[in-house]
Amino acid sequence: MKKFFIGLAVFLAIAAGIAGWIYSNATSPIRAAEKKATEIAMQEAELTDPHRFHVYYGKETVFVVEGKNKKGDEIIVWIPEKEKTNNEKKAIVRLASNGVTKNEAIRMVQAEKKPKKVISTRLGMEDGIPFWEVYYTGEDKLMNYYCINFDTGKLFKLIENL
Numbered sequence: 795m796k797k798f799f800i801g802l803a804v805f806l807a808i809a810a811g812i813a814g815w816i817y818s819n820a821t822s823p824i825r826a827a828e829k830k831a832t833e834i835a836m837q838e839a840e841l842t843d844p845h846r847f848h849v850y851y852g853k854e855t856v857f858v859v860e861g862k863n864k865k866g867d868e869i870i871v872w873i874p875e876k877e878k879t880n881n882e883k884k885a886i887v888r889l890a891s892n893g894v895t896k897n898e899a900i901r902m903v904q905a906e907k908k909p910k911k912v913i914s915t916r917l918g919m920e921d922g923i924p925f926w927e928v929y930y931t932g933e934d935k936l937m938n939y940y941c942i943n944f945d946t947g948k949l950f951k952l953i954e955n956l
Contacts, residue, residue, distance in 0.1 A: 831857035850918035899926035
């Protein structure tokens with residue numbers, strides 16, 4: 795019986811090691827993207843305290859970094875994955891207080907579309923326009939995406955009944 799428990803412990807240790815190795819390899823590209831995006835945000839937007847990062851996959855891949863600048867203001871930085879060909883800045887930077895908030899975006903969708911369930915809300919960007927993407931289901935249980943322009947609060951894009 796003692797050999798069984800020793801064998802089980804060895805097996806579990808090996809399985810945990812393999813699972814950790816797989817997880818590390820699977821997440822290394824996203825960690826590398828986060829590091830690169832944060833460096834760009836620190837250079838171009840004077841970001842000093844990054845506290846949130848995510849990737850938006852749309853027409854183009856965009857990295858979004860949220861945090862504070864040198865003045866302590868909350869900022870949001872959108873960084874397209876593809877490099878610019880000229881010398882223009884790569885990042886689009888906005889003060890969080892100057893745009894639509896996440897809760898405002900959700901309320902807009904609830905007022906207009908009356909979703910059965912809001913599944914997620916995240917920042918994205920297409921064609922140089924930053925927006926909130928609200929992903930929800932309606933009474934028909936189909937997926938819908940309602941994108942609200944971050945700056946104006948107006949509908950940017952609507953994809954329904956997927």
